[in-house]
Amino acid sequence: MTNEHVSFRDVEQVFPARGKQDPVHALGPISFAIRPGEFFSVVGPSGCGKSTMLDVMSGLTRPTRGQVIFEGSPLDGTVPDGIGVVFQEDASFPWLTVWDNVAFGLRRRGVDAAEIRRRVDYALSFMGLAAFTKAYPSQLSGGMRQRVCIARTLVMQPRLILLDEPFGALDQQTRLLMGDELLRLWRETGATIMLITHALDEANLLSDRIGVMSARPGTFISIVETGWAKDRDSTLAELPEFGAVSSRLWALLRSESMRAMGQHAASRSSLAGKAA
């Protein structure tokens, strides 16, 4: 394979006008590639098209223009085999136990029962859920439910894992721990990871490279290389280099975030103008 696991070629996403609203140019044109086995994060001001980028990369949404190439072939508007997605919201099925939630995808693929049991049990113990196999999601905390969703993705053995602010709803301490777990998972599976986040420290700590997005329509202002060792963990945060990368990210984002806020303010005042 080439040095590109997944790549965007002049990808643009424009959401058509709805009612009296103008069409929204959410993304691009943007071209970039993520290397096999890389941990790539995307940060950017809110509403810059981060989630749109994930939708397009996974195949959930077909881009308005351009192409997404995954493992050498272009996406055709469906999610291909080999891509796993963890969403920001709780996506566990409340009517299934933890075990059945995790086994759900495998059962649809006709994997034989012994193999399902092996993979599910492994994923559950890996995610620290071994004691909760018979519990229902409602009996678990938000962090635990997100682990269930990650385990459900893991058992499918995806080669590319996309995470859309998976820890967004969790408290700071849990986030840090989940970050370490994510690194462990990344090393263990060898999968390529793309993480969308708005937390700069999180992106800094976890990633090999960080794509810094502009305000809408989103493109990369810069892609920051961190140069961290593969066996890193959250103790990295104490190093002076860590602080340097964080301030670099913030410097890049400051003006963009202000522009994004300006956009919001402008659209609000134009609405007010229409109302008057």
Add this chain to the structure above:
Amino acid sequence: MGKAGLIRIAVILAAVLALEIACRTGAVPPSAVVPPSAMLASVYEILTTGEIAHDLRLTLTAVVIATIIAIVGGFFAGLIIHGLPRLRRTLAPLLAAYYAIPHLAFYPLLIVVFGLGLGPLIVLASLLGIMAMIIATLDGLDHVPRVLLRTAAVLRLNRWSEMMLVRLPAAFPHLLSGIKLAFSYAFIGVVAGEFILSTAGLGHAISFAYDNFQNRRMYGLILIAIGLVTLVNTTLLVGERRLLTRRGMR
């Protein structure tokens, strides 16, 4: 049982006791209401002699058939309407106004069309129950969280699997309330129809007792009707609670 449950039972017992005293002291004449103890005695007589068995069987047959028609018909109608947004927009005002129609007023017409017997009762009761199920089905399918459908897409489920394994299980609590309502409406429809015009059935027996000043018997029959509905509803409610607790919706 919680504190609220105990208070509820205490209030009901107090009300029954008050009625008993009011009846026994003559404050309420027996031509209007018989004492609750007499109602219970009447229920006991009616049930032990078995004279009501035939009527009860007819009523329950009609209720069961009408409930099944309402649930199955309403579910599939809801599924189709949900799948066709334009049809749904066209039907919306009709769906909203459905229960403003006095369905019982059409009962005599149904008798002319279907003849006296179970037929018109089943039609009336199904008509009453079906819309509750249609609305519950629409409601349930509308409220499937988007993230679950996106998950289904990521796991590459086809449309059939998505419906069977994600949409319907997610909508199930709504469907269950639809089932509960469909049964209640069907029961009301059958008993009311029998009450208006019929030669047999629980509703007819109540109406017959009423016409012949058999107050004691009438109240006994009414109590039997209430008991039946309560039994079925409580069973469904217990199931629903268990389900909602498991899903963390309570």
